[in-house]
Amino acid sequence: MNSVVLILLGVLVYYLGMRFYANFFDRQIIQTNPQRATPARLYADGVDFLPTSKNILFGYQFKSIAGAAPVLGPIIAIKWGWLPGLLWILFGAFFIGWIQDYSSAIVSLRSDGQTFGGISHSLISPRARIILLSFIYFYLLLIAAAFSNVVATFMSNNPNLSLAIIALALSGCLVGFLIYYGKISLVLVTLFGLLIFYLAFSLGGKFPLALSPLGANKMLWLGFALIFSFFGSVLPIWVFIQPINYLSFYIILFGMIGAVLGIILGHPKLQAPAFTSFNAGGLPLWPMLFVTIACGAISGWHSNVSSTGTSRQLAQETDARPVTAGAMFLEMILAIIALTIVSITRAQGRWDILFGEGLDEVFHYLGLPRGWGKAYGPLMIIILAITILHLVIRFMRIATNELLGKKLPILRNPILGTLIALIFSFLLVYTGSFNYIWVLFGSANQLMASLALLLASVWLVAEKKPTRFTFYPMVFMYLTTMSALIYTTFTVLRQAITGLDLAGKPLPTSSVVGNYFAGAIGLVLFIAAIILVYDGLRAYFRYAGGRDEREKGNI
């Protein structure tokens, strides 16, 4: 099949989803009203609550939700063939993805701009909030482990990119300094930063930097990624994270524009098999595909962005649909682009080289020499992963402070909070298998999505609105994700207890420890999800029975 057809299918679903389904839900079910005051207008403080143009918010929402996952998920899922991944991305985004993002923003919008912690407290139960916040901490830990693993793997496999990544960190800091202290034009500073970066990128092949010639590169680069994140967490955000992420944005943007243009100009045929098997690499298609591809189809992370940042900036209720649903459908197209890139290459083998091989094909149609894409593909993935990684470690440090700081005041120390996050991440990556970490991360992400859909369903029933549009997707996501979680937890714990891998070979001690660690996290997520859904469904049926505890002030 021609690769352009995949992109066109994405555009078609974007149009149908926005024009019909999202429009219907927005107007008929939620009944948004442009005259109703939003929290951004009602509580405008110029800080958290700030009415913002919908175009700006659309860009903000898209950038916040589209990290490494919409690119990595489809690449990893190519082992089942491109067709299952494509179908899940299209149907997942159409029936579940956008409605989760949109309804999360609407619930927050109609609840005075409260975040999920506050909403779950008032709508479901006080303990739901504590469990949700603890759940989010483990979810962040799995993101940190998955993405630091990605950075370490790609950096150790591509020593020609080391110079570019180090240049990005240094030029990012320099850009921040020039903007904030030098007060130099943003355009000039941006061009200067990008010039340094691309110079280092082009020289990277001549000066490859391998941290160790003895084959221990991955662990050393893991250390690099975590030290990088340490600075991101403890330094002021404008010194390190923001300027680096700012420059990174352009590097990714250029890569994606090049990829789209290359696919359109070259319109190559898909080379990967449409379907391989229902059990690829020991992982069954259901439920594993549905947690392997999270962002792009549906992702719990989006509900956090919608309910925290975006809902407090929407100037009108009617902006919620183009901003949240629009960004979700655009991310769906991004995932399809990633899927297309790995499907057009003839190369076979490890998922971590397929994206570079595919991008090389695509860049070649633009007239770029062979080899550029092979370097730029892994570079994009490293940058996408590292920009999320240092933010997540920072969030974990803040979460440690908030969750445990009152009981153990020493944990309020930012360095200690950061070190705890880094040690957990390191242990998980050092001892664990990437496949299981990625599946656990995907499971936590999709569970977060089903909890967001549950929260939206509870709110809808409390507001006496039809709930089937969020409730049935929630049931599907919850059952699928819990199955994936049970399967993974059972597999890793069985390996830990028997000391044998899937092929029956003895595991090294570190892997046994890693499997126990991953299994324990899986169990914690499983129990937290059971309690949350039990409380959530009780609240749902309480409201369905006409008892609104919010009005009585009992909660």
Add this chain to the structure above:
Amino acid sequence: MKERKGIFKTLKEFIYGMAAHDTARFALKTRGSMEHLFILITMGDMLGVPILPPYYSLRLLPYCVPQIATWKRRMLREKDFTDTLA
């Protein structure tokens, strides 16, 4: 009357939203936090936290009046770490 924006302005806003909106927002948050800390020190007794003697608070009051409503709301609003996620 709804404002109609040209394609270039829309694109410019979209790029700005992706590239720099979170940075600008964080700068505003930082400034807001500093200002609110200052008001807490000077006007804390409004929330039952007397820090500065009322004589000085009253002298500073005219400068703080425009922000007092939003300051009180922000100080007393329930927050958790999900507030920092986006």
